Amino acid sequence: xxxxxxxxxxxxxxxxxxxxxxxxxxxxxxxxxxxxxxxxxxxxxxxxxxxxxxxxxxxxxxxxxxxxxxxxxxxxxxxxxxxxxxxxxxxxxxxxxxxxxxxxxxxxxxxxxxxxxxxxxxxxxxxxxxxxxxxxxxxxxxxxxxxxxxxxxxxxxxxxxxxxxxxxxxxxxxxxxxxxxxxxxxxxxxxxxxxxxxxxxxxxxxxxxxxxxxxxxxxxxxxxxxxxxxxxxxxxxxxxxxxxxxxxxxxxxxxxxxxxxxxxxxxxxxxxxxxxxxxxxxxxxxxxxxxxxxxxxxxxxxxxxxxxxxxxxxxxxxxxxxxxxxxxxxxxxxxxxxxxxxxxxxxxxxxxxxxxxxxxxxxxxxxxxxxxxxxxxxxxxxxxxxxxxx
Numbered sequence: 083x084x085x086x087x088x089x090x091x092x093x094x095x096x097x098x099x100x101x102x103x104x105x106x107x108x109x110x111x112x113x114x115x116x117x118x119x120x121x122x123x124x125x126x127x128x129x130x131x132x133x134x135x136x137x138x139x140x141x142x143x144x145x146x147x148x149x150x151x152x153x154x155x156x157x158x159x160x161x162x163x164x165x166x167x168x169x170x171x172x173x174x175x176x177x178x179x180x181x182x183x184x185x186x187x188x189x190x191x192x193x194x195x196x197x198x199x200x201x202x203x204x205x206x207x208x209x210x211x212x213x214x215x216x217x218x219x220x221x222x223x224x225x226x227x228x229x230x231x232x233x234x235x236x237x238x239x240x241x242x243x244x245x246x247x248x249x250x251x252x253x254x255x256x257x258x259x260x261x262x263x264x265x266x267x268x269x270x271x272x273x274x275x276x277x278x279x280x281x282x283x284x285x286x287x288x289x290x291x292x293x294x295x296x297x298x299x300x301x302x303x304x305x306x307x308x309x310x311x312x313x314x315x316x317x318x319x320x321x322x323x324x325x326x327x328x329x330x331x332x333x334x335x336x337x338x339x340x341x342x343x344x345x346x347x348x349x350x351x352x353x354x355x356x357x358x359x360x361x362x363x364x365x366x367x368x369x370x371x372x373x374x375x376x377x378x379x380x381x382x383x384x385x386x387x388x389x390x391x392x393x394x395x396x397x398x399x400x401x402x403x404x405x406x407x408x409x410x411x412x413x414x415x416x417x418x419x420x421x422x423x424x425x426x427x428x429x430x431x432x433x434x435x436x437x438x439x440x441x442x443x444x445x446x447x448x449x450x451x452x453x454x455x456x457x458x459x460x461x462x463x464x465x466x467x468x469x470x471x472x
Contacts, residue, residue: 098151098335100380108255109376110384113155113367115227115416118407120158123167124359125401130166130177132400134289134357136393138184142349142361143386147379149345152332154324155367155382156349159187159360161312166359173307177357178296183304184354184361185293190313192347200343203455204322211458212326213427214440215318216365218447218454220424223366223416225448230413237267238410245414249373257374260415265406278402284395289356312360314452320346320362322455327365327426331372369426370419435465 117139124130142156162183166175194200207215231238241260248256269276325339342363349361371381392400427440439461447454 100383101378102380104255105375106380107384108257109153109371109374110381111257111261112370112374114407115412116157118404118412120163122404123163128166128170128180130180130359131357133287133393133397135359136389136397137289138353138356138358140386140390140393142353143382147382151379152328152335153371153376153381154328154363155371156361157364157367159312159362161315162308162360165308175303176300178300179304180359181292181354181357182296182301183308184350184358186305186309187360188347188350188354191343195340195343195347198340200321201340204339206459207322207455208462210436210440211443211462212322214443214458215447215451215454216323216327216427217424218444219319219323219365219451220420222448223420227413227417227420230409234410238413241411241414245418255375264408264411267408268406275405282396282399287394287397291355292357293355315450316362318451318455320364323365324363324368327368366419366423369423373419373422439465
């Protein structure tokens with residue numbers, strides 16, 4: 083069944099209020115395919131305390147939903163999370179180094195937003211290049227989803243087929259069914275998990291300010307190995323692509339690259355103070371929220387409130403809760419989010435040269451969205467020079 087690109091029709095201002103109906107609840111959990119694996123990696127490999135991290139995500143999501151009024155997501159930065167997941171021990175990355183990276187990330191994007199640099203760079207990108215970045219990111223998410231499905235092909239394939247069937251109608255929120263089914267499967271596969279869940283005792287725990295614990299070594303390591311390598315990817319995926327995709331899907335609630343860059347800076351500076359990890363507004367997360375029913379910022383307020391409640395009440399036991407989400411099922415969700423993103427931009431309704439640039443940019447974006455932006459700028463320049471009359 084093909085994934086039809088979604089576009090929300092413009093609505094009067096009175097209809098842009100936050101909604102909290104069943105479809106917003108379903109859409110709220112659409113980005114778990116990206117969120118949960120990184121939460122697990124940060125907690126288990128990076129030894130990052132869950133309370134501060136979950137509270138940072140929760141506050142950022144609630145604020146984003148209220149400010150933007152659309153399901154603009156807040157996600158873990160992928161490159162930063164990958165460094166922590168794969169190289170934390172080798173680089174001696176402490177949780178404090180991760181917090182330092184979050185603060186440095188916030189400062190970088192606040193400067194890029196306030197100076198207008200982010201918008202000036204984005205202005206160099208033609209619509210074909212932006213569309214190529216979006217398509218490439220969608221394909222990358224589909225490949226990530228397939229890799230997760232591969233850990234349990236039968237479960238992942240059944241989830242994918244059932245979710246597609248549910249998405250074909252609007253009466254039953256697909257994501258809520260997937261969550262319930264996932265919890266049931268997890269309990270069947272691991273019966274001892276039921277006892278672990280019953281043993282959970284909510285204990286109120288507030289995040290602590292972590293700045294005083296950050297050393298100069300933490301600051302250097304976090305900046306060089308976690309924050310700075312993420313900047314090009316964030317520009318492509320979490321500034322340029324998410325701005326273009328949001329304006330395509332929600333033309334009545336436009337955003338700008340400058341505004342996205344500024345909010346990226348603010349959520350990281352605020353989150354870094356209380357133990358948060360590097361965060362961004364990813365295009366894939368927006369596609370995931372929309373694909374599963376979200377149409378307003380109510381969806382991000384909902385998931386933000388859930389994460390805030392988990393952080394303050396079950397932060398010390400979050401690993402037990404995360405086991406309710408089997409990896410193959412999360413992979414199916416991530417695959418569908420990627421398909422939603424990749425099918426959005428118009429591929430064939432362009433001049434032949436620009437179409438080729440778009441497809442080539444998409445191919446590079448599957449590997450790195452930041453590199454795709456650079457490639458696209460150069461390719462368009464070459465194309466236009468070659469097209470000039472001699």
